[in-house]
Amino acid sequence: MRSVLLVPLFWVTSLQASWLPSWFTKLFNDKKLNERYTIIKPIKPNFLEADFTGDKINDIAVQIVDKTNKKRGVLVINGGTNKHYIFGAGSKFASEDFDDTNWLDGWSLHKDKVAYKTLFDTGGDISGSKKVKISHVAISIYAIEDGSELTGALIYWNGAKYVSIHQGE
Template identity: 40%
Template structure:
């Protein structure tokens, strides 16, 4: 009996942990999505229960972030339980989701992207990357090339940074102060 109870409990916990998704509770916003994602949005599985951050304008970014010649989409979101903000990127080729922030630590930036006030697609292939010494002092800038469109994020009148696809993962590129 205990074994049966344990199996049932494990299944229930498993279903809850794999049943996380992105909630968009505004029908008009769902209707505003591109068709390729609008009809799949309820099938997208995420690591956490997430809700769209409707305060961001635009509320999504659409381009090919990973270089597979398929459109991808990014949403500013927040974790329903912790209220921490982040970005959810969904690749259009395989519908795999990538959660940056919202309780998941990313690079040296932390796990809450509440500082983001502005975001847009960065289409240039050349980036002025800020280089730092081990003690945190700025050494200068180094020009690097990126292969795909990236997400530029910033706080108003502050440094801008990029979230870019590099070597099969998303990375943080500090581009200015």
């Protein structure tokens, strides 16, 4: 398990201004998200930027940790609407059964128009996969074991809301 370096809030805030787009940092603070969450950058890239919703305006995803429960998650702020969405960090993950991404070793932009959702039987064993159409760029988060992606989730906008699908073991 990785350790998290906790630094004084004023230092984190000044770091956020230096490596994140200013509009994102301003919204993070204006929405008072900085009171509950700390933006962390345990893996590279430090943030993901793409048009996740198809509105032709880039959105930003960062990794966060809840200051109270220390659970990790992903925060997305949509550039066009300025709405924010939290996956994990103590909140139920979209379409999944977990609320902490402490297992996350890597993330990337998924630009393919197709993904495969892992299916499980009632006993929890993998029973196959289902092809899923993805209309916009998605966020792929995953655990790594022996240098390969082992398991993870794909977070994507389905036209009305963010959902996720389980991928891998």
